[in-house]
Amino acid sequence: MITILVADDEKHIRELVELTLQHNNYNVLTAADGESALEIATRERPALALLDIRMPKMDGYEVCRQIKRDPAIAHIPVVFISAKAQEDEIQMGYEAGAQDYLLKPFDMEDLLQSVQRLLA
Numbered sequence: 001m002i003t004i005l006v007a008d009d010e011k012h013i014r015e016l017v018e019l020t021l022q023h024n025n026y027n028v029l030t031a032a033d034g035e036s037a038l039e040i041a042t043r044e045r046p047a048l049a050l051l052d053i054r055m056p057k058m059d060g061y062e063v064c065r066q067i068k069r070d071p072a073i074a075h076i077p078v079v080f081i082s083a084k085a086q087e088d089e090i091q092m093g094y095e096a097g098a099q100d101y102l103l104k105p106f107d108m109e110d111l112l113q114s115v116q117r118l119l120a
Contacts, residue, residue, distance in 0.1 A: 002119060003044065007037035007063065009080065013104070017050060020108050021040040021115070034058025036074070038066050038075040041073055048118055050111075053082040053093070061096045070096035077118040081106060 004026050008014040011032070015039055018028045031037035035057035041049055049067065051060035058066075065076045080093045083104040093101045100114045 001025065001027045002048075003029060003046040004115065005029045005031065005037060005040055005049040005051075006045070007027075007031040007034065007040075007048040007050065007055060007060070009055045010052070011031060013081075014050070014058055016108075017111065020111070024112060025033060026115075032056075034060060038063050041076060042070065047072055047075060049076055049078045050081055051078060051098075053080055053084050053089070054067045061092055064093070064096040064098055079114055079118065081111070 005023055006014055006017045006028055009032050014030050021028045029040050029046060033056040037073055051063055053060040060080055065100050067076055068074050077099040078097060079100040080098050081102050085103050092099050099118055
């Protein structure tokens with residue numbers, strides 16, 4: 001089973017994404033802050049990471065940069081899920097190493113398509 005990391009400090013979003021992914025036969029690991037997300041990514045090596053940008057302890061940009069700096073986990077595709085819609089913020093996400101950027105509120109079908117495309 002393919003494992004996906006979901007990191008978001010908003011519990012309802014984290015749970016909604018988790019349930020959607022589980023319903024589509026993915027194993028899901030969750031984190032409520034950036035520090036935990038990085039620890040889980042390093043330890044569990046998920047196939048994909050879905051990261052919020054605004055999180056306590058470490059923001060999503062920094063989590064992504066740290067993932068991309070570590071040769072053992074640099075291959076993990078990162079998708080940002082964020083309400084930050086300014087062009088410069090989206091650009092910062094891609095510069096940090098993200099493969100995709102979804103804006104909140106997002107459509108679950110769009111999320112699943114992004115996940116499937118990046119895992120293909």
